[in-house]
Amino acid sequence: xxxxxxxxxxxxxxxxxxxxxxxxxxxxxxxxxWIRARTGIERRHFAAEGETTSDLGAAAAxxxxxxxxxxxxxxxxxIVATSTPDLTFPSVATMVQAKIGMTRGFAxxxxxxxxxxxxxxxxxxxxxxxxxxxxxxxxxxETFSRILDFTDRSTCVLFGDGAGAVVLEAVGGTGTTExxxxxxxxxxSDGSYRDLLYVDGGVSTSGTAGHxxxxxxxxxxHAVEKxxxxxxxxLAKVGLDGGDVxxxxxxxxxxxxxxxxxxxxxxxxxxxVVTVQDHGNTSAASIxxxxxxGKERGQIKEGDLLVTEAIxxxxxxxxxxLRW
Ligand code: UT7
Numbered sequence: 055x056x057x058x059x060x061x062x063x064x065x066x067x068x069x070x071x072x073x074x075x076x077x078x079x080x081x082x083x084x085x086x087x088w089i090r091a092r093t094g095i096e097r098r099h100f101a102a103e104g105e106t107t108s109d110l111g112a113a114a115a116x117x118x119x120x121x122x123x124x125x126x127x128x129x130x131x132x133i134v135a136t137s138t139p140d141l142t143f144p145s146v147a148t149m150v151q152a153k154i155g156m157t158r159g160f161a162x163x164x165x166x167x168x169x170x171x172x173x174x175x176x177x178x179x180x181x182x183x184x185x186x187x188x189x190x191x192x193x194x195x196e197t198f199s200r201i202l203d204f205t206d207r208s209t210c211v212l213f214g215d216g217a218g219a220v221v222l223e224a225v226g227g228t229g230t231t232e233x234x235x236x237x238x239x240x241x242x243s244d245g246s247y248r249d250l251l252y253v254d255g256g257v258s259t260s261g262t263a264g265h266x267x268x269x270x271x272x273x274x275x276h277a278v279e280k281x282x283x284x285x286x287x288x289l290a291k292v293g294l295d296g297g298d299v300x301x302x303x304x305x306x307x308x309x310x311x312x313x314x315x316x317x318x319x320x321x322x323x324x325x326x327v328v329t330v331q332d333h334g335n336t337s338a339a340s341i342x343x344x345x346x347x348g349k350e351r352g353q354i355k356e357g358d359l360l361v362t363e364a365i366x367x368x369x370x371x372x373x374x375x376l377r378w
Pocket of ligand 1: 083084211270307
């Protein structure tokens with residue numbers, strides 16, 4: 055019998071404070087008009103003082119567990135995708151484990167920046183398929199507002215804070231693409247592009263948290279090409295193509311990247327879940343946020359074929375095909 059990692063519940067959390075584009079006008083040389091036109095972003099959420107990535111992740115985790123109808127101790131593992139941990143260590147995942155009252159199993163973080171959630175899903179899938187875990191909570195949680203340089207207009211207007219989570223459970227399948235659950239994954243990285251998107255500080259260099267630096271137009275160029283390619287690859291692994299897809303649930307960095315990728319995949323925008331206008335780029339949290347909001351809006355329904363794709367610092371990129 056084929057084992058599938060099937061979505062049992064989904065949830066999200068956004069910090070209370072909404073920051074409209076207009077808040078950046080006057081602080082840096084920018085305008086609401088420029089930000090909307092070039093990125094599609096209208097607003098984003100910023101965590102309150104003292105509110106940490108594990109707080110956001112735990113809130114999303116509680117929502118996903120409630121949606122699944124499960125207690126925390128029903129989980130075998132927690133994986134948190136994040137690049138903005140509360141502390142250098144311990145992991146955000148163990149902090150979430152304590153906050154939600156999970157007293158068994160194991161928890162760890164993965165760090166692949168904006169591609170983090172795709173990497174986390176692929177790892178959760180591997181744990182489930184290999185029999186090491188039956189239920190895995192996969193969280194994407196970020197407080198990118200903490201690493202922004204608010205004097206740099208080319209980056210500070212782009213990012214936001216938030217968290218999303220999915221409970222995956224081992225379920226027997228038939229081995230066909232009609233099964234619910236994760237059907238295929240595709241992960242890639244190329245460390246030679248390190249300077250395109252990085253943080254200029256860290257434990258073993260400056261000893262500081264540092265600030266995000268990005269050559270945006272260079273990343274943009276790679277994004278459309280590599281995202282369409284990885285989505286095609288993941289679909290082709292199980293004999294599917296863009297025509298089979300009910301929803302693309304993309305990383306939400308820029309509406310022009312989202313549109314360009316959908317066009318290359320020959321999927322109309324009516325079949326793309328878009329949240330970038332409300333969340334900005336929340337890095338590893340953007341895909342689970344979009345999954346949760348997409349379900350809440352009534353877009354994503356049980357049985358739908360989804361493809362998620364993401365790219366970010368590394369460069370690291372990848373995609374996951376799953377039937378909801
Ligand atoms: O999630 C991780 C992956 N990251 C991404 O996917 C981000 C990918 N990149 C992007 O989304 C876009 O490249 C940006 C939104 C970052 C920038 O858009 P662009 O169309 O690529 O603009 P650009 O970087 O080529 O800059 C065009 C102009 C420049 O001015 P000059 O040199 O033409 O005079 C920038 O200085 O826009 C200027 N600019 C701004 N103007 C007003 C850059 N940021 C701003 C701003 N407000 N906030």
